[in-house]
Amino acid sequence: MSTENSLLAISGLTVSFGGLRALSDVHLEVKPGEVVGLIGPNGAGKTTAFNAICGLVKPDTGELFLDGHKHAWPQPHHLSELGIARTLQGVGLFGDLTVLENVMLGAQKFSHSGLISAALGRTGKDEKVLRERAQTALERVYATGIADRRADTLSYPDTKRVAIARALVSEPKILMLDEPAGGLGQQDIEWMNSLIRNLTAQMSVLIVEHHMDVVMTVCDRLYVLNFGEVISSGTADIVRRDPAVIAAYLGASKVNS
Amino acid sequence: MRKRLLLFIALGWVLLFIGDRVDELRVYQGASIAVYTIAIGSIILLTGYSGQISLGHGALMAFGGYVAALCVANASLPLWFAFVMAALLTGIFGGVLGFAAARLSGPYLAGTTLALAVGLPSLANQFSILGGEQGIYLDPGLPPARLGEDFSQYKWFFWITTLAALITMFWLSNILRSKYGRTWRALRGNEVAAQLCGVHTGRQKVLAFALSSGLAGLAGALLVLTISTVSPSAFPLSLSFALVTGAVVSGIYDLKGVMLGAVILVIIPEIADSVASRFGDSLKIISTLPGLLVSALLILAVLFTPNGPGEKLHHLRHKRKAHSG
Amino acid sequence: MYKFISSLLIGLSLGAIYSLMSISLVLVWRSTRVVNFAQAGQAIVSTYIAYEVVNRTGSFWLAFIVAILAGALLGAIVDRYFMRPLFKRVTTGPIVAIAPVVATLGLLGILRAIVGFIWGVELKPIAAPVSLDGYSLGSEVLPFAPYNALVILIVAIVLIVLSLLFQKTNLGLSLRASAFSPEIARLSGVRVNEIRTLGWAIAGAAGAIAGILATPTSYLSPNSLDILLVFGFAAAVIGGLESMVGAVVGGLVLGLGVTFVSNYVSTSLIFPTAFVFLIVILLVRPSGIVAGKRSRRA
Amino acid sequence: AQAASQPGITSTEIKLGITSPLSGKVAAVYGKIPGAMKAYFSHVNDNGGVYGRKINLISKDDAYVPTLAVKATNDLIMKDKVFAIVGALGTANHLAALRSANLSGRGVPDLFVNTGFSGFADKAKYKTTFAVLPSYVMEAKIMAKYIDDNYKGKKVALIVQDDDFGLDAIAGFETAGLKPAVTIKFPTGADTVAAAQGWITGKLKPEAVDIAIIFATTTTSAAVLGAAAGLQYRPTVGWMLGSVGGDSNTLRAGGVPLAILNGAIGTSFAPDPSDTTDEYVNFFKSIYAKYVPGSTFDLTVLQGMNSAMLTVQALRAAGKNPTRAGLIKAIEEVVSATISRAPLPTNGLPTNS
Amino acid sequence: MSLVVSNLSVDHGAIRAVSGVSFTVESGKIAAIIGSNGAGKTTLLRTLSGLKSATHGSAQWNDHDLFSVKPEFNVRHGIAHVGEGKSVIAELSVEENLHLGAIWRKNKKEMKSTQLDVIELFPILGERIKQRADTLSGGERQMLAIGRALMSRPQLLLLDEPSLGLAPLVIEQIFQTIKSLRDQMSLTVVLVEQNALGALEIADTGIALNLGKVVVAGSAQSLLNDPAVRAAYLGY
Ligand SMILES: Nc1ncnc2c1ncn2[C@@H]1O[C@H](COP(=O)(O)OP(=O)(O)OP(=O)(O)O)[C@@H](O)[C@H]1O
Numbered sequence A: 001m002s003t004e005n006s007l008l009a010i011s012g013l014t015v016s017f018g019g020l021r022a023l024s025d026v027h028l029e030v031k032p033g034e035v036v037g038l039i040g041p042n043g044a045g046k047t048t049a050f051n052a053i054c055g056l057v058k059p060d061t062g063e064l065f066l067d068g069h070k071h072a073w074p075q076p077h078h079l080s081e082l083g084i085a086r087t088l089q090g091v092g093l094f095g096d097l098t099v100l101e102n103v104m105l106g107a108q109k110f111s112h113s114g115l116i117s118a119a120l121g122r123t124g125k126d127e128k129v130l131r132e133r134a135q136t137a138l139e140r141v142y143a144t145g146i147a148d149r150r151a152d153t154l155s156y157p158d159t160k161r162v163a164i165a166r167a168l169v170s171e172p173k174i175l176m177l178d179e180p181a182g183g184l185g186q187q188d189i190e191w192m193n194s195l196i197r198n199l200t201a202q203m204s205v206l207i208v209e210h211h212m213d214v215v216m217t218v219c220d221r222l223y224v225l226n227f228g229e230v231i232s233s234g235t236a237d238i239v240r241r242d243p244a245v246i247a248a249y250l251g252a253s254k255v256n257s
Numbered sequence B: 001m002r003k004r005l006l007l008f009i010a011l012g013w014v015l016l017f018i019g020d021r022v023d024e025l026r027v028y029q030g031a032s033i034a035v036y037t038i039a040i041g042s043i044i045l046l047t048g049y050s051g052q053i054s055l056g057h058g059a060l061m062a063f064g065g066y067v068a069a070l071c072v073a074n075a076s077l078p079l080w081f082a083f084v085m086a087a088l089l090t091g092i093f094g095g096v097l098g099f100a101a102a103r104l105s106g107p108y109l110a111g112t113t114l115a116l117a118v119g120l121p122s123l124a125n126q127f128s129i130l131g132g133e134q135g136i137y138l139d140p141g142l143p144p145a146r147l148g149e150d151f152s153q154y155k156w157f158f159w160i161t162t163l164a165a166l167i168t169m170f171w172l173s174n175i176l177r178s179k180y181g182r183t184w185r186a187l188r189g190n191e192v193a194a195q196l197c198g199v200h201t202g203r204q205k206v207l208a209f210a211l212s213s214g215l216a217g218l219a220g221a222l223l224v225l226t227i228s229t230v231s232p233s234a235f236p237l238s239l240s241f242a243l244v245t246g247a248v249v250s251g252i253y254d255l256k257g258v259m260l261g262a263v264i265l266v267i268i269p270e271i272a273d274s275v276a277s278r279f280g281d282s283l284k285i286i287s288t289l290p291g292l293l294v295s296a297l298l299i300l301a302v303l304f305t306p307n308g309p310g311e312k313l314h315h316l317r318h319k320r321k322a323h324s325g
Numbered sequence C: 001m002y003k004f005i006s007s008l009l010i011g012l013s014l015g016a017i018y019s020l021m022s023i024s025l026v027l028v029w030r031s032t033r034v035v036n037f038a039q040a041g042q043a044i045v046s047t048y049i050a051y052e053v054v055n056r057t058g059s060f061w062l063a064f065i066v067a068i069l070a071g072a073l074l075g076a077i078v079d080r081y082f083m084r085p086l087f088k089r090v091t092t093g094p095i096v097a098i099a100p101v102v103a104t105l106g107l108l109g110i111l112r113a114i115v116g117f118i119w120g121v122e123l124k125p126i127a128a129p130v131s132l133d134g135y136s137l138g139s140e141v142l143p144f145a146p147y148n149a150l151v152i153l154i155v156a157i158v159l160i161v162l163s164l165l166f167q168k169t170n171l172g173l174s175l176r177a178s179a180f181s182p183e184i185a186r187l188s189g190v191r192v193n194e195i196r197t198l199g200w201a202i203a204g205a206a207g208a209i210a211g212i213l214a215t216p217t218s219y220l221s222p223n224s225l226d227i228l229l230v231f232g233f234a235a236a237v238i239g240g241l242e243s244m245v246g247a248v249v250g251g252l253v254l255g256l257g258v259t260f261v262s263n264y265v266s267t268s269l270i271f272p273t274a275f276v277f278l279i280v281i282l283l284v285r286p287s288g289i290v291a292g293k294r295s296r297r298a
Numbered sequence D: 001a002q003a004a005s006q007p008g009i010t011s012t013e014i015k016l017g018i019t020s021p022l023s024g025k026v027a028a029v030y031g032k033i034p035g036a037m038k039a040y041f042s043h044v045n046d047n048g049g050v051y052g053r054k055i056n057l058i059s060k061d062d063a064y065v066p067t068l069a070v071k072a073t074n075d076l077i078m079k080d081k082v083f084a085i086v087g088a089l090g091t092a093n094h095l096a097a098l099r100s101a102n103l104s105g106r107g108v109p110d111l112f113v114n115t116g117f118s119g120f121a122d123k124a125k126y127k128t129t130f131a132v133l134p135s136y137v138m139e140a141k142i143m144a145k146y147i148d149d150n151y152k153g154k155k156v157a158l159i160v161q162d163d164d165f166g167l168d169a170i171a172g173f174e175t176a177g178l179k180p181a182v183t184i185k186f187p188t189g190a191d192t193v194a195a196a197q198g199w200i201t202g203k204l205k206p207e208a209v210d211i212a213i214i215f216a217t218t219t220t221s222a223a224v225l226g227a228a229a230g231l232q233y234r235p236t237v238g239w240m241l242g243s244v245g246g247d248s249n250t251l252r253a254g255g256v257p258l259a260i261l262n263g264a265i266g267t268s269f270a271p272d273p274s275d276t277t278d279e280y281v282n283f284f285k286s287i288y289a290k291y292v293p294g295s296t297f298d299l300t301v302l303q304g305m306n307s308a309m310l311t312v313q314a315l316r317a318a319g320k321n322p323t324r325a326g327l328i329k330a331i332e333e334v335v336s337a338t339i340s341r342a343p344l345p346t347n348g349l350p351t352n353s
Numbered sequence E: 001m002s003l004v005v006s007n008l009s010v011d012h013g014a015i016r017a018v019s020g021v022s023f024t025v026e027s028g029k030i031a032a033i034i035g036s037n038g039a040g041k042t043t044l045l046r047t048l049s050g051l052k053s054a055t056h057g058s059a060q061w062n063d064h065d066l067f068s069v070k071p072e073f074n075v076r077h078g079i080a081h082v083g084e085g086k087s088v089i090a091e092l093s094v095e096e097n098l099h100l101g102a103i104w105r106k107n108k109k110e111m112k113s114t115q116l117d118v119i120e121l122f123p124i125l126g127e128r129i130k131q132r133a134d135t136l137s138g139g140e141r142q143m144l145a146i147g148r149a150l151m152s153r154p155q156l157l158l159l160d161e162p163s164l165g166l167a168p169l170v171i172e173q174i175f176q177t178i179k180s181l182r183d184q185m186s187l188t189v190v191l192v193e194q195n196a197l198g199a200l201e202i203a204d205t206g207i208a209l210n211l212g213k214v215v216v217a218g219s220a221q222s223l224l225n226d227p228a229v230r231a232a233y234l235g236y
């Protein structure tokens, strides 16, 4: 596998929990400007693959390449520096922070002021930078109107927007979305589709999703996991006709619709 | 930010002015309030912001108290330096402790800090330099002569503690408003999400614990100043509990109420006293009433203004607006 | 050798008492996710009641039963009229995490004040029901008397009865379900309020047993169970808070640790020992010796 | 006319204040002192008071915590405006109160402090403070001498509370040249039977001590003696109890078997409260029974009443128009003589109890 | 024999989440309740099971007044509710979660056989039976939640977005399962769904909510054919 021109690549990833093998020998890569989908039945190991990349689970074996160079599996708090941002399968907003504060937290890496200057109250400039970045990110998801609301008072679709804004604000090169459309209504799903497509100018997107409309619309390429193994990969059109994928995941009815 | 600084300076003037007008007992109480203000502030930082529970802040105050007393008694360092050392060394001690504490959460942390509160003071008897149960005398020295002849000791303490409290509250409110405060609140809410935002959660928890310890150490040193003596029995478990009470009454999440909490801690025993004297002087009442009142207050506070008087006022104001609007 | 065996026996007896208090804390934790600091207060009330019964009737065993009933009743009352309204009112904000801690501390203060008001601060004794004279081993008398054997026996019975109750009956599952997620438990037909109150009552009974068994080898005063609370809590934390076996293991570990340090290192290190034990054990196993598995994070 | 300007003195009343632990871990031991003092003052008041003035004792709880002692003392002086502090208790507490409230600087008489801490005798530092009990240092010295006279060369163990009280004892034994073979220091509150079993099996027995001195509160004595009973243990010569925890009445009430008490040596600087032949004991006892019915008369009560009696003597000595300075002077001149005439301390010799 | 909801209104503080809703579900039928985010679907279900109290209106299941007892007793009347968002108890094992569903029934044998049925329906649960529920994947948890509800052998099943986060094949299976539960055991189902198409395809009747009010109601087929419904909820 050539990992030269890929932004992110993993190879030979195996993860197990006790006796349970959640992923075995998984290869996957994401090229610049690409939207890559990771699909598969429930419990196939999609979130686990995300967790491995993010340092939330420790792989048994496997290598990670960033920009074509081999890289140690990162710690979760290093991701933002590495240009990787991720949303969680739940939503994972900080409930008692305002929307703006939530998003500012995602931009933390642009702040350089230390504890002393914070104590002296001299972080005004720094804060202003974060606030402006956060505002810009909220604009991109059309959520400026709710900037001052507490995150736990938001409607469900709004929480999804904010979660994405919080990921976007760190200006990642790779954005990892875990079920961004889950629980959304039809209109919001369409909005989400167009947002994701628009992002590709600045970043690559790796996406886990069960909504086939979303997957088929936005993804350039797909990997299909089943029982922790990649059973199929390629463009959406190839994958959706793969009998293995139909049998394991899509079911007969989806093929014709 | 400049506005806040001015506000604090103005507040300082007001307090000093008041300190000049009232009798000595009030001045002494004022000094106690200042000390509690700092101590409660340290709990608010720790519990309200970073979400860690400590039932052992009394022990950290003891640590600071001993540091300050040793600095003055053994090394003859000036008072202000002793206080800085108290804050610094207690902060470092807290940081070391925090390495263990940061891995613990909820009841595990509560249990460990509780054991600290019970265990640490009795360590003082192990080292003769700490003066055993009798403790060490912290000689505050006389107030500077230029303040005049009749400038009392307590007024001097009041000035020192109030100044310390104002400076601390200024710093603390700045930090809590900065990205640090935001980060702590975030990791309290969702640790994984905070990590994905680039927050090193372990380090941030240790930092919060260390800062909070430092403040507790400073408060301990100032407490020792007001009673001129540091001894193990000055930091009983009930002190640690009282601080938590004060923080809850203040609104655990809200630095604005912190003085209120401190005032209440000082005032409750007074009220208990006067009620007790009204019931004649039954020793049973004298000995049980203050405990009863503090406990009852604590319970009422959690039941009726769980998130502090600030939030309650906010609600009331909104209701009124809603009614009039 | 005598010293070693003695330390072992003392540690076990001490640990047995810690275990009882620890069990009662674990029970409340398991049924409502609350660390009940008021347990020392509840136990002191039931023990004073027992003291009155002993005084009037001269029967320890009658007092023992009355104490258990009183402890259970008090536990139920605390939950029904105190904790339940609290949980109803306190639902948002950072206070939620500490409200139970704070509230039970407050309750402890109130119960202690009431006890002080009724019975005063004078020390009250309760005589042991069986001999306090140690068994002998050859020519040596051991620090282990029929009374210590009785205490250990009772701890064992309590442990077995409660474990059976929890593992072999649906009660245990209901208790845990109500603690972790009242709403889902309710939707499954668990009578959550009653179950929680029952949990508090059982815990109150266990605490009452701890209180009355701790007293014959010391005195009764409004504060006499405070240390037991601290050590019982430390034991519960060491044991992992989740299991009753853990509580007993924690109690014994702590009892033995404290005794050995006191006998071999320094008698004045009792309290620091508890702290050091706690720190060391939690550094190795952050959620106790008998901890459940760590949960998945994302 | 002059008296009118004195705080706490009116034409009908003398206001005095006391801080002591009414709650907390040592309340069980010391909590009776203010009540005992009040009983004695009531007796005096009912018999005409001091030059027609009734004594009003205001009692505050300090829970044995220095911060609270400071607060209570400040309240007594500045809010209640008492004439003098009497019978304050607890070394660390009272040290803090003395220093912070600046009793000597303010000239507030600080009478008959109920602690044996030797430092209070330092007149340069504490000008207005008077201690009445012989210091625990003294008591320890006397015990040491007694041992030296009667049991020279025997192996001695010392069991003390790890606080000022115990440290004083250790210092006393040291200055008298008695080196205990075993010293057991324990933190307050850790004196359970289980702990005491540990001391016996872990220290006293292996070291084969001849005399074990318990220099601690009643709870400790009871725990140690109880544990000893269970272990059928006795030091070869016997137990020796200090005055504070050596009260046989309290011990027996706590269930310590009589057998173990027999032959124990007690030191007591006051007459034994169970001694019905002592006229002072009987006198105090009848007063206490009258004013605090239903409470047991024990050593602490005796101690409190004794302080109260001395206070009354001192007040009388200060004359019809008492001033703080006058009171202090009177004590220095007159009461020191009174004390030596009074039966307290009766004898320095241990009495068998 | 039917679920009758009449003139039901429910408030969240000042917000009226459900407003004057009436509908009837015949016994042994499936009713699909569709509507966009915030339409009040979850609130409606929570009110029916008793978790939330109604401001106005009534609901009857056969002779039983749903609002007269606490939720834990509604279960005893054969009403099971699967909450929104994987309603399982994370700290309990898969098996314990399942047992919980049948805990109020005393018959252990019956419980065992029901458990076998549930595992046959969702085989993955059998494989994970001893694992803690929080180690499950999102979809597995959803299956467990439904399994828990089925353990009580309900007559009326209230399902809140069962398809959320499930793979297409599993969604299809779940919908088929619901259908067969209806057909074989004459289970009555109130099915709240964002996935309007899938839901309406198996449902007998359909109700579309918007801002707490019923906007369209009728046979499922009629909703599927309604152009307004198609535009708003089906996306074609
Ligand atoms: N911490 C863990 N301990 C034990 N098993 C785990 C753990 N985390 C995941 N698993 C198991 O690994 C498998 C893969 O889980 P994962 O969450 O990656 O699935 P997924 O593909 O994201 O599924 P879904 O689409 O339902 O979210 C599941 O069977 C799950 O039960």
Ligand SMILES: Nc1ncnc2c1ncn2[C@@H]1O[C@H](COP(=O)(O)OP(=O)(O)OP(=O)(O)O)[C@@H](O)[C@H]1O
Residues within 6 Å of the ligand: A155, A156, E012, E013, E015, E016, E017, E035, E036, E037, E038, E039, E040, E041, E042, E043, E044, E084, E194
């Ligand atoms: N606990 C609550 N407090 C206040 N308002 C609430 C609460 N729960 C729901 N609401 C409000 O009630 C309305 C209906 O919410 P509900 O959750 O019932 O909608 P839903 O149709 O289930 O939406 P979704 O499809 O997103 O699950 C919304 O406006 C919502 O904001």
Ligand SMILES: [Mg+2]
Residues within 6 Å of the ligand: A046, A047, A048, A089, E137, E138
């Ligand atoms: Mg997943």
Ligand SMILES: [Mg+2]
Residues within 6 Å of the ligand: E041, E042, E043, E084
């Ligand atoms: Mg919903």
